[in-house]
Amino acid sequence: MNKAFTKEDEGPQADRLDDLPQSPHPNYVTPAGLAALQQRLRDRHADLSALPRDNLDAKVPRAMAERDIRFLEGRINRAIVVDPAAQDTKVIAFGACVTVVDEDDVETDWHIVGEDEADPAAHRIAPFSPLARALLGARVGDVVEWAKPGGTVDLEVTAIRYFT
Incomplete structure (x- = not known):
């Protein structure tokens, strides 16, 4: 045919x-x-x-x-x-809600969640995002460098919390 x-x-x-x-x-x-x-x-x-x-x-x-x-x-x-309640509360890891202060003294909370839960506009970021990669492993008082498209921003970690 x-x-x-x-x-x-x-x-x-x-x-x-x-x-x-x-x-x-x-x-x-x-x-x-x-x-x-x-x-x-x-x-x-x-x-x-x-x-x-x-x-x-x-x-x-x-x-x-x-x-x-x-x-x-x-x-x-x-x-x-990953149960956030099982994480070390002194170190930023998956499931953490992190408070940071930027160079302009603006305080922001970021929650590190799974990719399916991520919503950057709501300050919920995936663990593989540039900001989460900068934060993971940090402790209160640490200053991390967040590489953004417009340049690097220094963020001071002021609080780490985990919610169940």
Whole structure:
């Protein structure tokens, strides 16, 4: 048969979207972060089950839900749960809420959380972010250098807290 008369986009892969990329970093999560991932997975399963099976209009939303489920299952399977309450309270580590003061005496709290929980606008940063890498291992009184695109900023650590 002439190739011009075949539908190459139909077949076993036509209903499956490519997987979302997984982070190359270890998937450290807080207990709350793991619970949030599990809830997102339950929500996507519910979304998928609410879609009609034989409706062409549901084909793309169904493929998106299935792709999201595969992604979330991968994140959960790779999760390394770190209990912030088990950390040394004198050293900044994963799960810490850190208060720093910059060169202009502006005080800011940063919480080091898993990548799935990270929201820099809410001062929740992933452990592999430049700021978290600068802070990890520091103690109260230490000054760390945060390499930002606009230049390096010195931050003094004034408090370290861990919440469960």
